[in-house]
Amino acid sequence: MRHLYSCPLRWSDMDAFGHVNNAVFVRYLEExxxxxxxxxxxxxxxxxxxxxxxxxxxxxxxxxxLVHRPAPVTVELWVTKISAASMTVGYEVKDEDALYLRASxxxxxxNFTEERPRRLTAEEKAILKEYLDDxxxxxxxxxxxxxx
Numbered sequence: 392m393r394h395l396y397s398c399p400l401r402w403s404d405m406d407a408f409g410h411v412n413n414a415v416f417v418r419y420l421e422e423x424x425x426x427x428x429x430x431x432x433x434x435x436x437x438x439x440x441x442x443x444x445x446x447x448x449x450x451x452x453x454x455x456x457l458v459h460r461p462a463p464v465t466v467e468l469w470v471t472k473i474s475a476a477s478m479t480v481g482y483e484v485k486d487e488d489a490l491y492l493r494a495s496x497x498x499x500x501x502n503f504t505e506e507r508p509r510r511l512t513a514e515e516k517a518i519l520k521e522y523l524d525d526x527x528x529x530x531x532x533x534x535x536x537x538x539x
Contacts, residue, residue, distance in 0.1 A: 393524070394522065398466050409458055423482065424496065442501065442503070444500050445498070451492060467483045476511065482495070500515070
């Protein structure tokens with residue numbers, strides 16, 4: 392299963408060449424990831440996905456320029472890896488006509504009160520597994536990537 396996030400383009404996202412600035416794409420990924428994590432919280436008093444998290448790594452492949460237009464782009468998000476104390480999220484930023492970006496982010500659950508990383512709970516892992524996609528998407532992130 393994949394999470395879809397409709398991301399609006401803002402005039403301020405553009406660089407001097409009229410394209411979405413490369414650094415702005417990181418914000419698009421963040422917006423999609425936060426939307427995803429908020430929707431995962433099971434509620435009913437469960438503490439899962441209610442604490443903080445930090446980004447440990449981003450990898451981004453810029454596929455083609457994205458120019459400003461009124462229509463939003465879709466950020467498609469899925470989980471590519473689940474470990475004891477992190478998860479890796481894959482993304483594609485696209486619309487019906489084109490793919491603009493492929494990326495991945497390593498996210499670490501973090502306890503801000505204790506100021507240290509924490510492990511994923513069994514409940515969190517079970518929920519994340521619903522979004523776990525096959526490894527075929529990971530291979531597209533390993534060629535010509537730019538770490539941001």
